[in-house]
Amino acid sequence: MSQTEICEKIILGYFSVRAYVDHLKLLLEYKQIPYTFQSCQKEQLDDGSWQGGLWYQEWRHNLNLDFPNMPFYIEKYSDGSQFSMTESMAILRHLGRKYSLYGDGSxxxxxxxxxxxxxxxxxxxxxxxxxxxxxxxxxxxxxxxxxxxxxxxxxxxxxxxxxxxxxxxxxxxxxxxxxxxxxxxxxxxxxxxxxxxxxxxxxxxxxxxxxxxxxxNSERFSRFPINSPYANWGGQKK
Missing domain, CATH: 1.20.1050.10 (Glutathione S-transferase Yfyf (Class Pi); Chain A, domain 2)
Structure with a gap:
C-alpha cells in the first residue's frame, strides 16, 4: 500500500453494545472521520448459551483478519488494498498515532x-x-x-x-x-x-x-445496552 493512496472508507465492527467499542466511535466522531459501524447481535441458543451471531457465522471467517476478534477495524484504500486490525486498545493507539492524539509527541x-x-x-x-x-x-x-x-x-x-x-x-x-x-x-x-x-x-x-x-444527541449513540445481554446489569435496552 502506497503512502499516497487515499483511505476511502473506514469500517468499525462490533456487537450491538457499547462495551469495548464506545471509545473508538467517540474518537472518530470527535475527529469527524466518516466511518461505517458494522454491528451484529449475539444470539441465544436452545441450550441457553450465547453465540456471536453473524460474527461467529460469517465475519470471523471472511474478513481476512490476522487475529479474528471484535472489535475489528478496516481501512479501505483507493488502490483496492486495505489495512485491518483487531484488539480494542491496539485500535485506539493506532488512531491516536494516525490523528495526532498522543499529546505533545514526546x-x-x-x-x-x-x-x-x-x-x-x-x-x-x-x-x-x-x-x-x-x-x-x-x-x-x-x-x-x-x-x-x-x-x-x-x-x-x-x-x-x-x-x-x-x-x-x-x-x-x-x-x-x-x-x-x-x-x-x-x-x-x-x-x-x-x-x-x-x-x-x-x-x-x-x-x-x-x-x-x-x-x-444523535441516533448514532445509545446509552444502552452497555454490556452483553447475559450480564447481570446493563445488557438490555433502556
Missing part, C-alpha cells in the same frame, strides 16, 4: 498517556466484574472502595499536571477511554463521581465539544 508524554489508558482499562475491568457477575445493589459500597483509589489518583494526577484534559492541555486517546469508563459508572451509580471534581469536569468538557455533543 516519548515521556506518550508513555504517560499509555499509562492512563491502561489505568482506565483497569477501571473498566472492575465495572465488568460487577455488572456481569455481581449484585449492583448489594455491592455498591464495596465497588465505591475499589474504584475510589483509582479515581482519587486520577484527581491527583490532574491537579499535579494542571490539566484541562486528563494528561495536559491537549486531548489525547486517554480522554476517550476515560470518558467511556466514567460514563458507564455514572450510568450505573449517578453519585459515584461526586467526590471527584476534576473527573466530573473532564467528563463534562468532553460532552461540551460541539461534534461530541452532536453525536451524543
Amino acid at each position: 516519548i515521556q508524554h506518550m508513555a504517560k498517556v499509555d499509562m492512563l489508558v491502561d489505568v482506565a482499562v483497569e477501571l473498566r475491568l472492575i465495572f465488568v466484574n460487577l455488572t456481569y457477575f455481581g449484585d449492583v445493589e448489594k455491592e455498591k459500597s464495596d465497588y465505591f472502595k475499589k474504584t475510589g483509589d483509582k479515581f482519587s489518583r486520577f484527581e491527583t494526577f490532574m491537579v499535579n499536571h494542571g490539566a484541562d484534559w486528563v494528561c495536559g492541555h491537549r486531548i489525547t486517546i486517554a480522554d476517550f477511554i476515560l470518558w467511556t469508563v466514567l460514563d458507564y459508572n455514572v450510568t450505573l451509580y449517578p453519585d459515584i463521581l461526586d467526590p471527584y471534581p476534576n473527573l466530573r469536569a473532564v467528563k463534562s468538557r468532553m460532552e461540551s465539544v460541539t461534534q461530541v455533543a452532536e453525536y451524543l
Whole structure:
C-alpha cells in the first residue's frame, strides 16, 4: 500500500453494545472521520448459551483478519488494498498515532498517556466484574472502595499536571477511554463521581465539544445496552 493512496472508507465492527467499542466511535466522531459501524447481535441458543451471531457465522471467517476478534477495524484504500486490525486498545493507539492524539509527541508524554489508558482499562475491568457477575445493589459500597483509589489518583494526577484534559492541555486517546469508563459508572451509580471534581469536569468538557455533543444527541449513540445481554446489569435496552 502506497503512502499516497487515499483511505476511502473506514469500517468499525462490533456487537450491538457499547462495551469495548464506545471509545473508538467517540474518537472518530470527535475527529469527524466518516466511518461505517458494522454491528451484529449475539444470539441465544436452545441450550441457553450465547453465540456471536453473524460474527461467529460469517465475519470471523471472511474478513481476512490476522487475529479474528471484535472489535475489528478496516481501512479501505483507493488502490483496492486495505489495512485491518483487531484488539480494542491496539485500535485506539493506532488512531491516536494516525490523528495526532498522543499529546505533545514526546516519548515521556506518550508513555504517560499509555499509562492512563491502561489505568482506565483497569477501571473498566472492575465495572465488568460487577455488572456481569455481581449484585449492583448489594455491592455498591464495596465497588465505591475499589474504584475510589483509582479515581482519587486520577484527581491527583490532574491537579499535579494542571490539566484541562486528563494528561495536559491537549486531548489525547486517554480522554476517550476515560470518558467511556466514567460514563458507564455514572450510568450505573449517578453519585459515584461526586467526590471527584476534576473527573466530573473532564467528563463534562468532553460532552461540551460541539461534534461530541452532536453525536451524543444523535441516533448514532445509545446509552444502552452497555454490556452483553447475559450480564447481570446493563445488557438490555433502556
